[in-house]
Amino acid sequence: MNEDKKTVAILFGGRSTEHEVSLKSAWGILNHMNRRKYRAVLIKISRHGRWMFLGDIEKYSGVEDLEKAEGPIAVTGDPHFKGFMVLDGAVQKPLKVDVVFPVLHGRHGEDGTVQGLMSLAGLPCVGAGVLASALGMDKIMMKQMFFQNDIRAVDFMWFLRKDWESRQKRKEIQEGIAREIGYPCFVKPANTGSSVGIFKVHEEDELADCVAESVVFDRKILVEKAVDARELECAVLGNDEPRASVVGEIIPANEFYDYEAKYYDDRSRIVIPAKVDASVSEAVRLMAVRVFKVLDCAGMGRVDFLLDRKSGGLYVNEINTLPGFTPISMYPKLWEATGISFEALIDRLLELAFERQADLAGSRSVR
Numbered sequence: 001m002n003e004d005k006k007t008v009a010i011l012f013g014g015r016s017t018e019h020e021v022s023l024k025s026a027w028g029i030l031n032h033m034n035r036r037k038y039r040a041v042l043i044k045i046s047r048h049g050r051w052m053f054l055g056d057i058e059k060y061s062g063v064e065d066l067e068k069a070e071g072p073i074a075v076t077g078d079p080h081f082k083g084f085m086v087l088d089g090a091v092q093k094p095l096k097v098d099v100v101f102p103v104l105h106g107r108h109g110e111d112g113t114v115q116g117l118m119s120l121a122g123l124p125c126v127g128a129g130v131l132a133s134a135l136g137m138d139k140i141m142m143k144q145m146f147f148q149n150d151i152r153a154v155d156f157m158w159f160l161r162k163d164w165e166s167r168q169k170r171k172e173i174q175e176g177i178a179r180e181i182g183y184p185c186f187v188k189p190a191n192t193g194s195s196v197g198i199f200k201v202h203e204e205d206e207l208a209d210c211v212a213e214s215v216v217f218d219r220k221i222l223v224e225k226a227v228d229a230r231e232l233e234c235a236v237l238g239n240d241e242p243r244a245s246v247v248g249e250i251i252p253a254n255e256f257y258d259y260e261a262k263y264y265d266d267r268s269r270i271v272i273p274a275k276v277d278a279s280v281s282e283a284v285r286l287m288a289v290r291v292f293k294v295l296d297c298a299g300m301g302r303v304d305f306l307l308d309r310k311s312g313g314l315y316v317n318e319i320n321t322l323p324g325f326t327p328i329s330m331y332p333k334l335w336e337a338t339g340i341s342f343e344a345l346i347d348r349l350l351e352l353a354f355e356r357q358a359d360l361a362g363s364r365s366v367r
């Protein structure tokens with residue numbers, strides 16, 4: 001074995017609704033990692049939040065193998081360990097790692113929690129840090145940041161589940177939606193991904209049922225004007241001087257890009273590059289980089305847009321700080337179309353994690 005190889009811990013699975021997607025993304029990353037430079041070790045977080053060590057990748061031949069679980073593994077916030085502790089009965093074996101690649105979509109992974117733990121443990125981590133991850137996860141906070149920075153996003157309002165459950169307050173919320181947002185609108189839990197708990201509400205009569213299903217996923221709900229829009233996406237790569245990829249378009253199989261249209265309906269299509277005017281794609285790329293910088297992201301981000309079919313207005317819908325990395329995912333495909341192969345992309349993301357760590361180490365109080 002090449003002793004100069006760096007060890008990458010791929011952290012995947014997780015407790016979110018996107019556990020399965022994470023397995024596919026982790027497999028995509030594993031298969032495109034430069035094995036001459038890196039040794040990959042696999043750590044899976046189960047649906048119940050248990051951390052399991054799956055060992056070296058050489059033992060695995062397909063994504064199904066990632067369902068297997070071996071012994072427990074732990075990480076502490078103590079930077080002296082420089083990695084993880086494999087727990088084998090009463091024996092603890094240190095597992096030194098050089099960098100962590102969290103491949104966890106959604107809550108407890110994309111939201112800054114894991115990034116915080118890794119930062120305490122002194123481990124460089126691919127992608128956004130605590131703050132940008134948290135801002136990118138919470139659709140309400142994210143949109144407030146957009147509005148504060150003159151980044152055009154769709155008008156919205158939000159409320160607490162607790163208030164929805166009070167009869168008086170619910171009435172006020174319903175009136176507020178009718179007055180300020182109108183129908184059709186979108187109801188979304190503040191913190192999900194993959195369209196889980198998201199509904200298009202065509203008319204007022206449907207609102208209560210949709211909110212009832214949405215509040216299952218969060219204590220905060222936002223309501224947005226529905227835009228009859230084309231969906232454009234742009235990939236961003238870098239730290240303080242990020243680059244934008246070419247622009248892609250999603251053509252969902254369903255009325256909107258819901259969970260089924262994303263992962264199961266093969267009639268959903270991706271078009272790269274998107275067939276839009278050069279001025280539109282230039283605006284998308286500039287705005288994608290601005291969003292990335294405004295939220296102080298690092299490494300990667302996929303910025304999603306809504307292009308109003310009638311007015312031509314361009315709105316930022318969201319940023320995903322840990323986009324999908326499955327073989328059909330937009331993020332790696334956009335870079336491929338921009339001239340960066342999946343392999344080169346993974347290589348660059350790992351380098352960017354080390355670069356960010358070095359940059360942070362230049363600040364006092366960070367070792």
Ligand SMILES: Nc1ncnc2c1ncn2[C@@H]1O[C@H](COP(=O)(O)OP(=O)(O)O)[C@@H](O)[C@H]1O
Pocket residue numbers: 154186188192193194195196198224225226227228229231252256257258304306317318
């Ligand atoms: N305001 C909106 N107008 C039109 N379509 C929307 C709007 N908001 C969301 N959608 C549709 O719902 C999908 C999921 O919403 P999104 O906010 O991107 O959540 P997620 O984080 O789950 O991807 C979008 O890809 C789009 O198809």
Ligand SMILES: [Mg+2]
Pocket residue numbers: 194304318
């Ligand atoms: Mg989305």
